[in-house]
Amino acid sequence: MPFWGIKLDHHKTTADSQTVPIPLPKTVKILMSQHMGAPCDLLVNVGDEVKVGQKIGDSAAFMSTPIHSSVSGTVKTVEDYLLASGKVCKAVVIETDGNQTVCETVQPPQVSDLASFVKAVKESGCCGLGGAGFPTHIKLNVDIKDKPIDSLVINAAECEPYITSDCRELIERPDDVIDGVEKVMKYLEIENAYICIEKNKPQAIKIMKQKTADKKNITVVSLRSSYPQGAEKVVAYSATGRIIGEGELPSAKGIIVLNVSTAGFISRYLKTGMPLVEKRLTLDGDAFRTPCNVMVPVGTAVSELVTFADGAQSGIAKLLAGGPMMGMCLYDFSAPITKTNNAILAFTEKLAKNKEPKTACIHCGRCVAACPMKLMPTELEKAYEAKDADMLRKLKLNLCMNCGSCTYVCPAKHNLAEVNQLAKALIR
Numbered sequence: 001m002p003f004w005g006i007k008l009d010h011h012k013t014t015a016d017s018q019t020v021p022i023p024l025p026k027t028v029k030i031l032m033s034q035h036m037g038a039p040c041d042l043l044v045n046v047g048d049e050v051k052v053g054q055k056i057g058d059s060a061a062f063m064s065t066p067i068h069s070s071v072s073g074t075v076k077t078v079e080d081y082l083l084a085s086g087k088v089c090k091a092v093v094i095e096t097d098g099n100q101t102v103c104e105t106v107q108p109p110q111v112s113d114l115a116s117f118v119k120a121v122k123e124s125g126c127c128g129l130g131g132a133g134f135p136t137h138i139k140l141n142v143d144i145k146d147k148p149i150d151s152l153v154i155n156a157a158e159c160e161p162y163i164t165s166d167c168r169e170l171i172e173r174p175d176d177v178i179d180g181v182e183k184v185m186k187y188l189e190i191e192n193a194y195i196c197i198e199k200n201k202p203q204a205i206k207i208m209k210q211k212t213a214d215k216k217n218i219t220v221v222s223l224r225s226s227y228p229q230g231a232e233k234v235v236a237y238s239a240t241g242r243i244i245g246e247g248e249l250p251s252a253k254g255i256i257v258l259n260v261s262t263a264g265f266i267s268r269y270l271k272t273g274m275p276l277v278e279k280r281l282t283l284d285g286d287a288f289r290t291p292c293n294v295m296v297p298v299g300t301a302v303s304e305l306v307t308f309a310d311g312a313q314s315g316i317a318k319l320l321a322g323g324p325m326m327g328m329c330l331y332d333f334s335a336p337i338t339k340t341n342n343a344i345l346a347f348t349e350k351l352a353k354n355k356e357p358k359t360a361c362i363h364c365g366r367c368v369a370a371c372p373m374k375l376m377p378t379e380l381e382k383a384y385e386a387k388d389a390d391m392l393r394k395l396k397l398n399l400c401m402n403c404g405s406c407t408y409v410c411p412a413k414h415n416l417a418e419v420n421q422l423a424k425a426l427i428r
Protein backbone atom coordinates (compact mmCIF):
# COMPACT_ATOMS: atom_id res chain seq x y z
CA MET A 1 0.00 0.00 0.00
CA PRO A 2 2.37 2.79 -1.08
CA PHE A 3 0.98 6.07 0.19
CA TRP A 4 1.22 9.13 -2.05
CA GLY A 5 -1.66 11.27 -0.84
CA ILE A 6 -2.56 14.64 -2.32
CA LYS A 7 -0.65 17.90 -2.38
CA LEU A 8 -2.22 20.83 -0.59
CA ASP A 9 -1.01 24.38 -0.05
CA HIS A 10 0.29 24.29 3.52
CA HIS A 11 -0.55 27.85 4.66
CA LYS A 12 1.51 27.25 7.84
CA THR A 13 1.82 30.98 8.42
CA THR A 14 1.75 30.60 12.22
CA ALA A 15 4.58 28.02 12.40
CA ASP A 16 6.88 30.63 14.02
CA SER A 17 4.18 32.10 16.25
CA GLN A 18 5.02 31.54 19.92
CA THR A 19 1.96 30.37 21.89
CA VAL A 20 0.50 33.18 24.01
CA PRO A 21 -2.24 32.97 26.66
CA ILE A 22 -5.43 34.91 25.96
CA PRO A 23 -6.89 37.21 28.65
CA LEU A 24 -9.07 35.22 31.05
CA PRO A 25 -12.67 35.29 29.74
CA LYS A 26 -15.51 36.52 32.01
CA THR A 27 -17.35 33.23 31.56
CA VAL A 28 -16.62 29.79 30.16
CA LYS A 29 -19.10 27.19 28.93
CA ILE A 30 -17.85 23.64 29.57
CA LEU A 31 -19.57 20.84 27.68
CA MET A 32 -20.22 17.46 29.29
CA SER A 33 -19.47 15.72 25.99
CA GLN A 34 -16.04 16.57 24.58
CA HIS A 35 -14.74 13.11 23.70
CA MET A 36 -15.73 9.97 21.85
CA GLY A 37 -18.03 7.83 24.00
CA ALA A 38 -20.51 8.46 26.80
CA PRO A 39 -21.10 12.05 27.97
CA CYS A 40 -20.32 12.89 31.59
CA ASP A 41 -22.87 13.35 34.39
CA LEU A 42 -22.76 16.69 36.15
CA LEU A 43 -21.02 16.82 39.52
CA VAL A 44 -21.83 20.50 40.29
CA ASN A 45 -24.97 22.60 40.73
CA VAL A 46 -25.87 26.20 40.02
CA GLY A 47 -24.32 28.45 42.70
CA ASP A 48 -21.38 26.12 43.48
CA GLU A 49 -17.90 27.61 43.76
CA VAL A 50 -15.37 25.76 41.60
CA LYS A 51 -11.59 25.86 41.24
CA VAL A 52 -9.15 25.18 38.41
CA GLY A 53 -8.70 21.44 37.90
CA GLN A 54 -11.79 20.47 39.94
CA LYS A 55 -13.71 17.54 38.48
CA ILE A 56 -17.14 18.80 37.36
CA GLY A 57 -18.28 15.86 35.24
CA ASP A 58 -17.68 12.12 35.19
CA SER A 59 -19.19 8.90 33.90
CA ALA A 60 -19.16 5.27 34.99
CA ALA A 61 -19.08 4.21 31.33
CA PHE A 62 -15.91 2.48 30.09
CA MET A 63 -15.74 4.69 27.00
CA SER A 64 -15.62 8.11 28.64
CA THR A 65 -13.28 10.46 30.46
CA PRO A 66 -13.88 13.04 33.23
CA ILE A 67 -14.23 16.78 32.69
CA HIS A 68 -12.64 19.44 34.90
CA SER A 69 -13.13 23.15 35.44
CA SER A 70 -10.68 25.34 33.54
CA VAL A 71 -11.30 28.36 35.77
CA SER A 72 -12.09 29.31 39.35
CA GLY A 73 -15.44 30.98 39.88
CA THR A 74 -19.16 30.30 40.33
CA VAL A 75 -21.48 28.01 38.38
CA LYS A 76 -24.02 30.41 36.91
CA THR A 77 -26.23 28.14 34.82
CA VAL A 78 -26.50 24.65 33.45
CA GLU A 79 -28.00 24.52 29.98
CA ASP A 80 -28.59 22.19 27.05
CA TYR A 81 -26.13 22.49 24.18
CA LEU A 82 -26.63 21.27 20.60
CA LEU A 83 -23.53 19.42 19.37
CA ALA A 84 -22.42 19.25 15.73
CA SER A 85 -23.51 15.57 15.76
CA GLY A 86 -27.10 16.71 16.34
CA LYS A 87 -27.09 15.34 19.89
CA VAL A 88 -27.71 17.52 22.93
CA CYS A 89 -25.49 17.56 26.02
CA LYS A 90 -25.37 19.54 29.27
CA ALA A 91 -23.14 22.61 29.43
CA VAL A 92 -21.91 24.26 32.64
CA VAL A 93 -21.55 28.06 32.47
CA ILE A 94 -19.00 29.35 35.00
CA GLU A 95 -18.44 33.01 35.85
CA THR A 96 -14.74 33.44 36.49
CA ASP A 97 -13.48 35.20 39.64
CA GLY A 98 -10.16 36.22 38.10
CA ASN A 99 -8.08 34.41 40.72
CA GLN A 100 -7.55 31.08 38.93
CA THR A 101 -7.34 29.33 42.30
CA VAL A 102 -6.09 25.78 41.82
CA CYS A 103 -8.15 22.97 43.36
CA GLU A 104 -6.57 21.11 46.33
CA THR A 105 -7.13 17.81 44.50
CA VAL A 106 -4.58 18.82 41.85
CA GLN A 107 -1.61 16.69 42.96
CA PRO A 108 0.83 14.56 40.95
CA PRO A 109 -0.64 11.04 40.74
CA GLN A 110 1.06 8.02 42.29
CA VAL A 111 2.09 5.84 39.38
CA SER A 112 4.10 2.64 39.71
CA ASP A 113 2.83 0.22 37.09
CA LEU A 114 0.64 -0.02 33.99
CA ALA A 115 -2.64 -0.21 35.94
CA SER A 116 -1.89 2.93 37.97
CA PHE A 117 -0.60 4.69 34.83
CA VAL A 118 -3.82 3.95 32.93
CA LYS A 119 -5.88 5.06 35.95
CA ALA A 120 -3.92 8.33 36.17
CA VAL A 121 -4.38 9.05 32.46
CA LYS A 122 -8.13 8.42 32.85
CA GLU A 123 -8.33 10.82 35.81
CA SER A 124 -6.46 13.47 33.79
CA GLY A 125 -9.43 13.77 31.43
CA CYS A 126 -7.12 13.17 28.48
CA CYS A 127 -8.54 12.31 25.08
CA GLY A 128 -6.80 12.34 21.70
CA LEU A 129 -5.72 15.94 21.22
CA GLY A 130 -5.31 15.63 17.47
CA GLY A 131 -9.05 16.11 17.04
CA ALA A 132 -10.60 12.64 17.20
CA GLY A 133 -11.15 12.72 20.99
CA PHE A 134 -10.71 8.98 21.63
CA PRO A 135 -10.21 8.58 25.41
CA THR A 136 -6.46 8.05 25.83
CA HIS A 137 -6.68 5.64 28.77
CA ILE A 138 -8.59 3.18 26.57
CA LYS A 139 -5.79 3.19 23.99
CA LEU A 140 -3.28 2.51 26.76
CA ASN A 141 -5.37 -0.14 28.52
CA VAL A 142 -3.82 -3.08 26.68
CA ASP A 143 -3.20 -6.56 28.07
CA ILE A 144 0.47 -6.48 27.13
CA LYS A 145 1.08 -10.07 28.25
CA ASP A 146 -1.55 -11.31 25.81
CA LYS A 147 -1.09 -8.63 23.13
CA PRO A 148 2.39 -7.08 23.34
CA ILE A 149 2.95 -3.68 21.80
CA ASP A 150 6.33 -3.12 20.19
CA SER A 151 5.87 0.25 18.49
CA LEU A 152 4.69 3.61 19.78
CA VAL A 153 3.89 5.94 16.90
CA ILE A 154 3.76 9.61 17.85
CA ASN A 155 1.63 11.44 15.35
CA ALA A 156 3.09 14.88 14.72
CA ALA A 157 2.30 14.93 11.00
CA GLU A 158 -0.18 17.81 11.30
CA CYS A 159 -1.04 17.48 7.62
CA GLU A 160 -4.11 19.78 7.62
CA PRO A 161 -3.34 23.19 6.11
CA TYR A 162 -3.06 26.21 8.46
CA ILE A 163 -2.81 24.27 11.77
CA THR A 164 0.50 24.56 13.65
CA SER A 165 -0.48 23.78 17.25
CA ASP A 166 1.29 20.39 17.31
CA CYS A 167 4.31 21.94 15.61
CA ARG A 168 4.47 24.49 18.43
CA GLU A 169 4.28 21.68 21.03
CA LEU A 170 7.38 20.13 19.44
CA ILE A 171 9.23 23.45 19.34
CA GLU A 172 8.16 24.87 22.70
CA ARG A 173 7.93 21.72 24.84
CA PRO A 174 10.18 19.05 23.29
CA ASP A 175 11.30 17.73 26.69
CA ASP A 176 7.68 17.12 27.74
CA VAL A 177 7.04 15.26 24.49
CA ILE A 178 10.07 13.00 24.97
CA ASP A 179 9.26 12.42 28.64
CA GLY A 180 5.66 11.51 27.73
CA VAL A 181 6.94 9.11 25.07
CA GLU A 182 9.34 7.47 27.53
CA LYS A 183 6.63 7.12 30.18
CA VAL A 184 4.31 5.35 27.73
CA MET A 185 7.20 3.13 26.56
CA LYS A 186 8.11 2.28 30.15
CA TYR A 187 4.66 1.29 31.42
CA LEU A 188 3.59 -0.53 28.25
CA GLU A 189 7.03 -2.13 27.82
CA ILE A 190 7.30 -0.81 24.27
CA GLU A 191 10.62 -1.32 22.52
CA ASN A 192 10.59 1.43 19.92
CA ALA A 193 8.99 4.82 19.40
CA TYR A 194 8.69 6.79 16.17
CA ILE A 195 8.06 10.53 16.29
CA CYS A 196 6.53 11.19 12.87
CA ILE A 197 6.75 14.76 11.55
CA GLU A 198 6.00 16.04 8.04
CA LYS A 199 8.99 17.49 6.20
CA ASN A 200 7.39 20.93 6.09
CA LYS A 201 8.34 21.45 9.79
CA PRO A 202 12.16 21.57 9.53
CA GLN A 203 12.64 23.43 12.84
CA ALA A 204 10.59 20.86 14.77
CA ILE A 205 12.45 17.97 13.09
CA LYS A 206 15.81 19.56 13.93
CA ILE A 207 14.91 20.09 17.59
CA MET A 208 13.54 16.58 18.04
CA LYS A 209 16.56 15.00 16.31
CA GLN A 210 18.91 16.92 18.62
CA LYS A 211 16.90 15.98 21.71
CA THR A 212 16.73 12.28 20.83
CA ALA A 213 20.29 11.93 19.49
CA ASP A 214 21.33 9.74 22.46
CA LYS A 215 18.10 7.74 22.60
CA LYS A 216 18.59 4.65 20.49
CA ASN A 217 14.99 3.43 20.64
CA ILE A 218 13.32 6.75 19.71
CA THR A 219 13.44 7.58 16.01
CA VAL A 220 12.39 10.85 14.44
CA VAL A 221 10.71 9.98 11.13
CA SER A 222 10.52 12.74 8.60
CA LEU A 223 7.45 12.15 6.44
CA ARG A 224 6.49 13.32 2.95
CA SER A 225 4.32 16.43 3.12
CA SER A 226 1.17 14.97 1.68
CA TYR A 227 -2.40 14.71 2.85
CA PRO A 228 -3.71 12.81 4.89
CA GLN A 229 -0.32 11.75 6.24
CA GLY A 230 -1.63 12.24 9.80
CA ALA A 231 -4.55 9.80 9.53
CA GLU A 232 -4.02 7.06 12.13
CA LYS A 233 -3.79 4.15 9.70
CA VAL A 234 -1.57 6.14 7.33
CA VAL A 235 0.92 7.36 9.94
CA ALA A 236 1.08 3.87 11.49
CA TYR A 237 1.91 2.47 8.05
CA SER A 238 4.44 5.21 7.29
CA ALA A 239 6.29 4.50 10.55
CA THR A 240 6.15 0.70 10.69
CA GLY A 241 5.09 -0.58 7.26
CA ARG A 242 2.18 -2.45 8.92
CA ILE A 243 -1.32 -2.26 7.48
CA ILE A 244 -4.20 -1.84 9.94
CA GLY A 245 -7.20 -3.57 8.41
CA GLU A 246 -10.91 -2.81 8.40
CA GLY A 247 -12.31 -2.82 11.94
CA GLU A 248 -8.87 -3.38 13.46
CA LEU A 249 -7.26 -1.25 16.16
CA PRO A 250 -3.54 -0.44 15.79
CA SER A 251 -2.90 -2.57 18.91
CA ALA A 252 -3.88 -5.65 16.85
CA LYS A 253 -0.68 -4.98 14.90
CA GLY A 254 1.46 -4.22 17.95
CA ILE A 255 1.14 -0.46 17.57
CA ILE A 256 -0.17 2.40 19.68
CA VAL A 257 -0.63 5.74 17.95
CA LEU A 258 -0.70 8.87 20.10
CA ASN A 259 -0.91 12.50 19.08
CA VAL A 260 2.21 14.49 19.97
CA SER A 261 0.35 17.01 22.17
CA THR A 262 -1.20 14.07 24.02
CA ALA A 263 2.31 12.75 24.79
CA GLY A 264 3.41 16.19 26.05
CA PHE A 265 0.27 16.52 28.17
CA ILE A 266 0.78 13.08 29.80
CA SER A 267 4.25 14.16 30.92
CA ARG A 268 2.98 17.43 32.43
CA TYR A 269 0.06 15.68 34.15
CA LEU A 270 2.32 13.11 35.80
CA LYS A 271 4.53 15.95 37.08
CA THR A 272 1.83 18.38 38.22
CA GLY A 273 -1.52 16.57 38.43
CA MET A 274 -3.19 19.42 36.50
CA PRO A 275 -5.88 17.80 34.33
CA LEU A 276 -6.70 18.76 30.76
CA VAL A 277 -8.17 22.24 31.24
CA GLU A 278 -6.44 24.33 28.57
CA LYS A 279 -5.76 23.94 24.89
CA ARG A 280 -3.32 25.34 22.35
CA LEU A 281 -5.11 26.57 19.23
CA THR A 282 -4.06 28.03 15.91
CA LEU A 283 -6.13 31.05 14.86
CA ASP A 284 -5.79 31.63 11.13
CA GLY A 285 -7.67 32.31 7.90
CA ASP A 286 -7.99 35.50 5.86
CA ALA A 287 -10.66 36.94 8.19
CA PHE A 288 -8.11 37.22 11.03
CA ARG A 289 -5.76 40.18 10.75
CA THR A 290 -3.43 38.68 13.39
CA PRO A 291 -3.08 34.91 12.90
CA CYS A 292 -1.41 33.35 15.95
CA ASN A 293 -1.15 30.40 18.35
CA VAL A 294 -2.93 30.81 21.67
CA MET A 295 -3.40 28.89 24.92
CA VAL A 296 -7.02 29.09 26.07
CA PRO A 297 -9.07 27.69 28.95
CA VAL A 298 -11.42 24.92 27.77
CA GLY A 299 -14.89 26.46 27.47
CA THR A 300 -13.75 29.83 26.09
CA ALA A 301 -16.20 31.23 23.52
CA VAL A 302 -14.98 31.43 19.92
CA SER A 303 -16.02 35.12 19.92
CA GLU A 304 -13.19 35.84 22.42
CA LEU A 305 -10.70 34.33 19.97
CA VAL A 306 -12.11 36.27 17.03
CA THR A 307 -11.54 39.48 19.01
CA PHE A 308 -8.05 38.37 20.07
CA ALA A 309 -6.94 37.67 16.49
CA ASP A 310 -8.39 40.94 15.17
CA GLY A 311 -11.26 39.44 13.25
CA ALA A 312 -14.53 41.26 12.62
CA GLN A 313 -17.51 38.91 13.11
CA SER A 314 -19.38 40.70 10.33
CA GLY A 315 -16.62 39.92 7.81
CA ILE A 316 -16.51 36.19 8.52
CA ALA A 317 -18.32 34.08 5.94
CA LYS A 318 -17.06 30.70 7.19
CA LEU A 319 -15.90 29.70 10.67
CA LEU A 320 -14.26 26.33 11.14
CA ALA A 321 -13.26 24.32 14.20
CA GLY A 322 -10.28 22.38 12.83
CA GLY A 323 -8.66 22.39 9.40
CA PRO A 324 -10.20 23.10 6.00
CA MET A 325 -10.23 19.39 5.05
CA MET A 326 -11.80 17.77 8.12
CA GLY A 327 -12.89 20.68 10.32
CA MET A 328 -16.47 21.31 11.39
CA CYS A 329 -18.32 24.48 10.39
CA LEU A 330 -19.46 26.51 13.39
CA TYR A 331 -22.79 28.30 13.17
CA ASP A 332 -22.44 30.35 16.31
CA PHE A 333 -19.72 32.67 17.67
CA SER A 334 -20.67 31.66 21.22
CA ALA A 335 -19.57 28.05 20.56
CA PRO A 336 -17.15 26.95 23.32
CA ILE A 337 -13.66 25.51 22.81
CA THR A 338 -13.44 21.83 23.71
CA LYS A 339 -10.52 19.57 24.57
CA THR A 340 -10.26 18.31 21.01
CA ASN A 341 -10.17 21.67 19.18
CA ASN A 342 -6.78 22.49 17.71
CA ALA A 343 -7.66 25.41 15.44
CA ILE A 344 -10.26 28.04 14.71
CA LEU A 345 -10.14 29.21 11.11
CA ALA A 346 -12.13 32.17 9.83
CA PHE A 347 -12.55 33.00 6.16
CA THR A 348 -14.07 35.94 4.32
CA GLU A 349 -16.48 35.55 1.42
CA LYS A 350 -13.50 35.59 -0.97
CA LEU A 351 -12.14 32.25 0.29
CA ALA A 352 -15.22 30.72 1.92
CA LYS A 353 -17.38 29.76 -1.02
CA ASN A 354 -16.92 27.26 -3.78
CA LYS A 355 -19.18 28.78 -6.40
CA GLU A 356 -18.56 26.20 -9.12
CA PRO A 357 -21.62 23.97 -9.66
CA LYS A 358 -21.61 20.18 -9.60
CA THR A 359 -21.49 18.62 -13.08
CA ALA A 360 -21.66 15.04 -14.37
CA CYS A 361 -18.88 12.64 -13.37
CA ILE A 362 -16.34 12.42 -16.20
CA HIS A 363 -14.91 9.10 -14.95
CA CYS A 364 -11.45 10.57 -14.61
CA GLY A 365 -10.59 8.32 -11.64
CA ARG A 366 -8.90 11.12 -9.68
CA CYS A 367 -11.01 10.40 -6.59
CA VAL A 368 -9.89 6.75 -6.64
CA ALA A 369 -6.24 7.71 -7.09
CA ALA A 370 -6.47 10.23 -4.23
CA CYS A 371 -8.08 7.90 -1.68
CA PRO A 372 -5.55 6.76 0.95
CA MET A 373 -7.75 3.72 1.69
CA LYS A 374 -7.91 2.70 -2.00
CA LEU A 375 -11.69 3.07 -2.01
CA MET A 376 -13.79 3.93 -5.06
CA PRO A 377 -15.61 7.13 -4.05
CA THR A 378 -17.45 7.41 -7.34
CA GLU A 379 -18.89 3.89 -6.93
CA LEU A 380 -19.76 4.66 -3.31
CA GLU A 381 -21.66 7.72 -4.50
CA LYS A 382 -23.64 5.60 -6.97
CA ALA A 383 -24.41 2.99 -4.30
CA TYR A 384 -25.58 5.70 -1.91
CA GLU A 385 -27.82 7.25 -4.55
CA ALA A 386 -29.33 3.80 -5.16
CA LYS A 387 -29.65 3.37 -1.33
CA ASP A 388 -27.86 0.03 -1.79
CA ALA A 389 -26.56 -0.78 1.71
CA ASP A 390 -25.13 -4.16 0.65
CA MET A 391 -23.07 -2.55 -2.10
CA LEU A 392 -21.87 0.17 0.29
CA ARG A 393 -20.56 -2.53 2.63
CA LYS A 394 -19.02 -4.45 -0.27
CA LEU A 395 -17.21 -1.28 -1.32
CA LYS A 396 -15.78 -1.05 2.25
CA LEU A 397 -17.50 2.21 3.12
CA ASN A 398 -16.46 1.82 6.77
CA LEU A 399 -12.82 2.23 5.79
CA CYS A 400 -13.57 5.83 4.74
CA MET A 401 -11.92 8.19 7.23
CA ASN A 402 -13.71 11.23 5.82
CA CYS A 403 -10.41 12.87 4.90
CA GLY A 404 -12.01 14.83 2.04
CA SER A 405 -9.26 14.07 -0.50
CA CYS A 406 -11.76 12.71 -3.04
CA THR A 407 -13.93 15.83 -2.83
CA TYR A 408 -10.86 18.06 -3.10
CA VAL A 409 -9.59 16.52 -6.36
CA CYS A 410 -12.93 16.03 -8.14
CA PRO A 411 -13.09 18.30 -11.21
CA ALA A 412 -16.86 17.78 -11.38
CA LYS A 413 -17.26 19.17 -7.84
CA HIS A 414 -18.92 16.10 -6.32
CA ASN A 415 -19.13 16.21 -2.53
CA LEU A 416 -17.92 12.62 -2.27
CA ALA A 417 -16.71 12.72 1.34
CA GLU A 418 -20.01 14.20 2.48
CA VAL A 419 -21.90 11.50 0.59
CA ASN A 420 -19.85 8.88 2.45
CA GLN A 421 -20.87 10.37 5.78
CA LEU A 422 -24.53 10.18 4.74
CA ALA A 423 -23.97 6.64 3.47
CA LYS A 424 -22.53 5.59 6.83
CA ALA A 425 -25.67 6.90 8.50
CA LEU A 426 -27.71 4.89 5.97
CA ILE A 427 -26.02 1.57 6.71
CA ARG A 428 -26.19 2.21 10.46
Ligand code: SF4
Pocket residue numbers: 370371372373374375377399400401402403404405406407416417420
Ligand atom coordinates in the same frame (compact mmCIF):
# COMPACT_ATOMS: atom_id res chain seq x y z
S1 SF4 B 1 -13.40 7.92 0.21
FE1 SF4 B 1 -13.09 8.57 2.33
S2 SF4 B 1 -10.99 7.96 2.80
FE2 SF4 B 1 -11.19 7.93 0.55
S3 SF4 B 1 -10.55 9.97 -0.10
FE3 SF4 B 1 -12.76 10.07 0.15
S4 SF4 B 1 -13.05 10.80 2.24
FE4 SF4 B 1 -10.90 10.09 2.11
Ligand code: SF4
Pocket residue numbers: 360361362363364365366367368377378409410411412413414
Ligand atom coordinates in the same frame (compact mmCIF):
# COMPACT_ATOMS: atom_id res chain seq x y z
S1 SF4 C 1 -13.01 12.61 -9.42
FE1 SF4 C 1 -15.11 13.28 -9.77
S2 SF4 C 1 -15.30 13.28 -11.97
FE2 SF4 C 1 -13.48 12.07 -11.54
S3 SF4 C 1 -14.24 9.93 -11.34
FE3 SF4 C 1 -14.29 10.79 -9.32
S4 SF4 C 1 -16.40 11.57 -9.10
FE4 SF4 C 1 -16.03 11.29 -11.28
